[in-house]
Amino acid sequence: MIEDRAAVGPDGSAPEPEIEDIQRPPGPARYRWYVLAAVVIALLALPLFRPVISSYNYVLTLGALILMWVAMSSSWNILGGFAGYISLGHSVFMGVGGYVAGVLLYYYGVSPFLTAPLGGLAAVALGFLAGFITLRTRGPAFIISTIALLFMLMTDNFEYLGGAAGLPLPPLEVSQEWLRVPFYYAMLLIAMGAVWTAYRVAHSKFGMGLRAIAEDEVKAEVAGVPTRLYKISAFAMSAFWVGVAGAIYGYSIAFIRPTVFFTIAISAQMVLMAIIGGKGTVAGPVVGAVLIYAINELSLVVFGATELNIVIQGTMLVAVLLFFPLGVVGTLRKMNRLPAFLNWD
Amino acid sequence: MTNVIQVAILGLLLGGVYALMAAGLTLAFGVMRIVNLAHAAFIIASAYISFFAFERLNIDPLLSVVFVMPIMFLFGVAVYQVLFRRIEGSKKFGEMTVLLTFGIAIMVEGLLGFAFTGIYRKAAPGYANESFIVDGLFLPQGDILFIPKGQFYASLMSIVLLVGLWAFLRYSTTGYAIRATTQNRAAAQIVGVNVRRVSAISFGLSTALAGASGALMSYLFPFFPFRHWQWVAVLLALVVLGGMGSMKGAVIGALVLGVASSFVVDQIGPTWGPMTFYLALFLILLIRPQGLFGKEAPA
Amino acid sequence: MPILEITDVSAGYGAGPDILRGLSLEVEEATSYCIIGPNGAGKSTLFKVIAGLLNPRSGDVVFRGESLAHRRPDQVLASGVCFVPQDQALFPEMSVRENLIMGAYLVKDRAVIKERLARVYEMFPILSERAGQDAGKMSGGQQQMLAMGRALMIDPILLMLDEPTLGLAPQIAQSIFSQVEQLKSMGLTVVIVEQNAQRGLELADWGVVLDLGIVRFEGPSDGILEDPRVRELYLGKAAGSGGKK
Numbered sequence: 001m002i003e004d005r006a007a008v009g010p011d012g013s014a015p016e017p018e019i020e021d022i023q024r025p026p027g028p029a030r031y032r033w034y035v036l037a038a039v040v041i042a043l044l045a046l047p048l049f050r051p052v053i054s055s056y057n058y059v060l061t062l063g064a065l066i067l068m069w070v071a072m073s074s075s076w077n078i079l080g081g082f083a084g085y086i087s088l089g090h091s092v093f094m095g096v097g098g099y100v101a102g103v104l105l106y107y108y109g110v111s112p113f114l115t116a117p118l119g120g121l122a123a124v125a126l127g128f129l130a131g132f133i134t135l136r137t138r139g140p141a142f143i144i145s146t147i148a149l150l151f152m153l154m155t156d157n158f159e160y161l162g163g164a165a166g167l168p169l170p171p172l173e174v175s176q177e178w179l180r181v182p183f184y185y186a187m188l189l190i191a192m193g194a195v196w197t198a199y200r201v202a203h204s205k206f207g208m209g210l211r212a213i214a215e216d217e218v219k220a221e222v223a224g225v226p227t228r229l230y231k232i233s234a235f236a237m238s239a240f241w242v243g244v245a246g247a248i249y250g251y252s253i254a255f256i257r258p259t260v261f262f263t264i265a266i267s268a269q270m271v272l273m274a275i276i277g278g279k280g281t282v283a284g285p286v287v288g289a290v291l292i293y294a295i296n297e298l299s300l301v302v303f304g305a306t307e308l309n310i311v312i313q314g315t316m317l318v319a320v321l322l323f324f325p326l327g328v329v330g331t332l333r334k335m336n337r338l339p340a341f342l343n344w345d
Numbered sequence: 346m347t348n349v350i351q352v353a354i355l356g357l358l359l360g361g362v363y364a365l366m367a368a369g370l371t372l373a374f375g376v377m378r379i380v381n382l383a384h385a386a387f388i389i390a391s392a393y394i395s396f397f398a399f400e401r402l403n404i405d406p407l408l409s410v411v412f413v414m415p416i417m418f419l420f421g422v423a424v425y426q427v428l429f430r431r432i433e434g435s436k437k438f439g440e441m442t443v444l445l446t447f448g449i450a451i452m453v454e455g456l457l458g459f460a461f462t463g464i465y466r467k468a469a470p471g472y473a474n475e476s477f478i479v480d481g482l483f484l485p486q487g488d489i490l491f492i493p494k495g496q497f498y499a500s501l502m503s504i505v506l507l508v509g510l511w512a513f514l515r516y517s518t519t520g521y522a523i524r525a526t527t528q529n530r531a532a533a534q535i536v537g538v539n540v541r542r543v544s545a546i547s548f549g550l551s552t553a554l555a556g557a558s559g560a561l562m563s564y565l566f567p568f569f570p571f572r573h574w575q576w577v578a579v580l581l582a583l584v585v586l587g588g589m590g591s592m593k594g595a596v597i598g599a600l601v602l603g604v605a606s607s608f609v610v611d612q613i614g615p616t617w618g619p620m621t622f623y624l625a626l627f628l629i630l631l632i633r634p635q636g637l638f639g640k641e642a643p644a
Numbered sequence: 645m646p647i648l649e650i651t652d653v654s655a656g657y658g659a660g661p662d663i664l665r666g667l668s669l670e671v672e673e674a675t676s677y678c679i680i681g682p683n684g685a686g687k688s689t690l691f692k693v694i695a696g697l698l699n700p701r702s703g704d705v706v707f708r709g710e711s712l713a714h715r716r717p718d719q720v721l722a723s724g725v726c727f728v729p730q731d732q733a734l735f736p737e738m739s740v741r742e743n744l745i746m747g748a749y750l751v752k753d754r755a756v757i758k759e760r761l762a763r764v765y766e767m768f769p770i771l772s773e774r775a776g777q778d779a780g781k782m783s784g785g786q787q788q789m790l791a792m793g794r795a796l797m798i799d800p801i802l803l804m805l806d807e808p809t810l811g812l813a814p815q816i817a818q819s820i821f822s823q824v825e826q827l828k829s830m831g832l833t834v835v836i837v838e839q840n841a842q843r844g845l846e847l848a849d850w851g852v853v854l855d856l857g858i859v860r861f862e863g864p865s866d867g868i869l870e871d872p873r874v875r876e877l878y879l880g881k882a883a884g885s886g887g888k889k
C-alpha cells in the first residue's frame with residue numbers, strides 16, 4: 001500500500017498550510033494634510049518676507065527653479081515611473097512650450113503668462129504624435145527613439161525661430177526688485193498643478209492601468225487594459241506641465257535658444273530626480289528635485305562650476321540604481337519608515 | 346555623374362566607420378541585452394587616448410589601435426564585473442541597463458571634461474588632410490575623384506576588424522559560446538557555457554571595438570566630451586534600424602545610411618546629415634518596428 | 645545505493661513563495677523514473693534545482709556523493725547530470741550539427757566528440773540527414789530528437805527530460821518514447837516528467853507523484869495509477885479514464 005506523505009508531515013505532525021501575513025502599511029495620518037498645507041502656505045508667503053531675506057532675488061530664483069524641476073520630474077514620472085516607459089528625450093516638451101510662448105511674445109507681444117497653457121497644449125500635441133510612433137516599440141528601443149526625437153528637434157536651422165542664436169525676449173515691465181516674484185508664483189502654480197495631476201493619475205483607474213503595464217504589459221493587455229491608448233495618453237499627459245514650465249522659463253531668462261531647452265542634460269536631470277526620489281511614487285520626484293538641486297548648489301559652492309558636478313550626478317544615478325532602485329521614497333516605504341506626510345500614494 | 350560617385354564613395358567610407366561603432370553596441374545587446382548608452386562616451390575616451398598618444402608620443406592613430414583595444418577590453422570587463430553582474434538576474438534588466446549606462450556616460454563625460462576641458466580636439470597625422478586622386482578609368486574627360494586618405498584607411502581598418510570579429514565568432518570556441526549565449530542564454534547554460542564569463546568577455550569585446558572606433562575618430566572628427574550624445578543618438582538609431590542584436594543589420598544599416606546622409610549633406614546642407622538617421626529611424630518604426638533584421642519578439 | 649539523493653529541498657523563484665517545500669527523493673542507478681503531478685506541483689522546478697539553474701533555499705542535492713546544491717549549471721553538467729528542458733533549449737540559428745557539437749562544449753578531445761557524434765547519428769538517423777539544417781526550422785519531433793541527441797553528446801549518467809512529448813503528435817511521441825527505451829537499455833538513469841501519465845508510467849520503472857511541492861506518492865510504475873488516491877489527485881474526479889488533463 002503506497003503511503004500518502006501529505007497526511008503525515010516529515011516530523012510526524014499534520015502539515016499546516018502556510019498563510020503569509022500581509023503587512024499593511026500604516027494608514028495615512030490626518031496630520032499629513034496639515035503638514036502639506038503648512039508647506040504650501042509657507043511657499044506662498046515666502047516672497048512677502050522680503051525684509052528678512054538677503055539676496056532676495058537669488059532666493060526667489062532658486063525657489064522658482066526648484067519648483068520648475070518639481071513640476072517637470074513629476075510630469076515625467078507619469079510616463080517613466082507609473083507606466084515604466086523611460087523617456088530620455090523629455091526636454092523636447094520644455095522646448096516646444098518655450099518656443100511657442102516665446103514666439104508669440106516676440107512676434108505678437110502676448111505675455112507668456114497667458115500663453116503658457118498653449119505651450120503646454122502644443123507639447124501635448126507633440127506628445128500624442130511622438131507617442132503614436134515611438135510607442136510601437138518597447139523597452140530599450142523606445143528609450144532610444146525618444147533620444148532620437150530630441151536630437152531631431154534640436155535643429156537650429158529655422159530663421160523664423162532665430163536659428164542657433166535664438167530670439168531675445170522683451171523682459172517683463174516690472175522694477176528690478178520685484179522682477180522675480182511673478183515667475184516664482186507662476187512656477188509655484190505649475191508645480192502644484194503638476195503634482196496634483198500626478199496624484200490624480202496615481203489614484204485613478206488610468207493610473208492602475210499604467211502600473212499594470214509597467215509590471216507586465218502582456219498580462220495587462222490580456223486582462224483588458226487598453227495598453228496602446230493608455231501609453232500614448234500617458235506620454236501626452238506627461239508633456240503638458242513640462243511645456244508650460246518651458247514657456248515660463250524662457251520668459252524668465254528673457255531669451256529662447258535651442259541649446260537652452262533641447263539638451264539631453266535637461267532630460268537627464270528630470271530622470272535623475274525622479275529616480276533618486278523614487279519613480280512610481282507621487283512624492284518621489286518632489287523629494288528628488290529638492291535633493292538634487294540642493295546637492296547641485298552645494299557642489300557648486302565646494303567645487304565651483306566644473307564638470308565634477310556632472311560626475312557626481314552620474315555617480316549618484318549609478319549608486320541609486322544599484323543599491324536603492326526604489327529611490328528615497330520607495331525605499332523608505334518598503335522599510336515602513338516613510339513619514340506619513342510623504343506618503344501620497 | 347562624377348559627383349554622384351564622389352558623394353557615394355564618401356558615404357560608404359563614412360558608413361564603414363559607423364559600422365565599426367555600431368558593431369560594438371550591437372554585440373553588447375545581442376549577447377547580454379545591454380543597451381549601452383555609454384558606448385559613444387567610451388569611444389570619445391579612447392579618442393583622447395589616441396590623441397594624446399599622437400601629440401605626446403608621436404604614435405600614429407591607426408597604430409594606436411594596437412594598444413587602445415586591449416586597454417579598453419580590460420576596462421570593459423572590469424565595468425561588467427563591477428556594475429552589471431549585480432543586476433544580472435533582475436526583472437527590469439533592459440530598463441536598468443539603459444539607466445545605468447546613462448549614468449556611466451554622464452560620469453565619463455564629466456571626468457573627461459574635468460581632465461581635458463571642453464576644447465575641440467583632433468589629431469592631425471599627415472594623411473588626415475590628403476586624398477587619393479583617381480582620374481581616367483571610366484570617368485568623363487577631365488573629372489577626378491577624391492578619396493580622402495584618412496577616411497579610406499579608417500574604413501580599411503574597420504573592415505579588417507569586422508572581418509576579424511566575424512571570423513572569431515564563427516570559428517573559435519569562445520565565438521561559439523558567444524553566439525550560443527546570444528541565441529539562447531538558457532540553452533547555453535545547460536550545455537555548459539559559463540554565461541557569466543562569456544558576458545564579461547563580450548562586454549570587453551564591445552568596449553574594445555569602441556576603443557578602435559575612438560582611435561579612428563581621433564583624427565577623423567573633432568571631438569570634445571559633450572559630443573558623445575550626438576554620436577550615441579546616431580548609433581542607437583542605427584542599431585534599432587538594423588534590428589536590435591543583428592550584427593548584419595547594423596553593418597548594412599550603417600553603410601546604407603552613410604551613403605544616404607552623404608547625399609543629404611551634399612544636396613541640402615551639412616547640419617541635416619544626422620537628421621537622415623533620425624528620420625530613417627522614425628520611418629522604420631512606423632513600417633517595421635523590429636528593424637530590418639530584427640525579430641518579432643519585444644526586447 | 646542511490647545515485648541521486650534529494651533531501652528536504654525548498655525552492656522558489658525570486659522573492660516568491662516556496663514551490664518546493666521540503667521535497668525528498670532518492671533516485672537509484674540505471675532505473676527510469678516518471679514524475680507526474682498536477683500543474684504547479686513543482687515538477688519543472690525540481691529539475692531546475694537539480695540542474696543548477698535555480699538555487700535551493702534549503703536542503704541538499706547529492707549526486708554520487710557530491711553536493712550539487714549551489715553549483716553552476718556547467719559544473720552540474722560536468723558531473724554527468726544532463727537536463728533537457730520543456731522548450732528543448734536549442735540554438736535556432738545554428739545547424740543540427742553545430743547544435744550537437746555545442747552539446748559537447750565541455751569535452752576537450754576532438755576525437756571523442758567525433759565518435760559521439762557518429763553514435764548520435766546512428767541512434768537518430770534523421771539528424772544525420774538534416775545535419776546542415778538550421779535547428780529553428782525543424783519540426784517539433786525533430787527538435788526533440790535533436791535535444792536528446794545533444795544531451796547524449798556529453799555522455800551523461802543521469803538524464804532529465806521535461807515533458808519530452810509535449811505538443812507532439814501521438815506517433816511522434818511514440819517514437820520519442822522508444823528512443824527513451826533505448827537510452828534506458830544503455831544504462832542511463834532517466835527521469836522524465838510526463839504530462840501523459842499513463843504512457844510515461846508505462847515506460848518507467850518507478851512512478852513519483854508530486855503535489856504542492858513534496859513527493860506525495862511513489863511506487864512501482866505499474867501499480868501507482870491504480871491507487872484511487874493517486875487517480876483522484878492527478879486525474880480529478882471528473883476525468884476517470886486517465887490520459888491528458
